[in-house]
Amino acid sequence: DVKVTQSSRYLVKRTGEKVFLECVQDMDHENMFWYRQDPGLGLRLIYFSYDVKMKEKGDIPEGYSVSREKKERFSLILESASTNQTSMYLCASSFSGGAYGYTFGSGTRLTVV
């Protein structure tokens, strides 16, 4: 069963901590994405990657960075966690080209206290 796996379902971190969210896909997808989803704000794109070692800023990249050293793995890094980064984080992947939809991971609910 093909899937996108996010390392943690729930995570609680303290303000100022460096936080790593991991995402692994087994579908040989070229494209990978990180979103956050908040009530009333919909899905907001943080960063995306079209290929290994490539990254592009999305709509809300401030306070985040990413790493893609291998095709199957895309990591989201919160450099110094803040309470306004409390959210549901969703990783997604797809084949390249506009004809493909996304496969989402199950999400990580991050709470920053």
Add this chain to the structure above:
Amino acid sequence: QKEVEQNSGPLSVPEGAIASLNCTYSDRGSQSFFWYRQYSGKSPELIMSIYSNGDKEDGRFTAQLNKASQYVSLLIRDSQPSDSATYLCAVRAGKSTFGDGTTLTVKP
């Protein structure tokens, strides 16, 4: 104006009725259109994709696309309580842009 707009919800229909979900988009260069279903507390799941003008049917679901009018719709026939979810419209030109979603409740 948002790039992708969905009809404001929530939408409530009785079991067995047709649910109609609508979406408009602003980028005329968009080529691919998708509908995702998101159950409460879960992640979005791709349920329909459409690329050409007209209708595309998959079981009880029909996606409709009209590029000239820049709208996409999703019809759910014989709605079931298990269809109760938030439905996200997405338009892809490179990366996907998502609407905010319409929450559908199907009442038994």
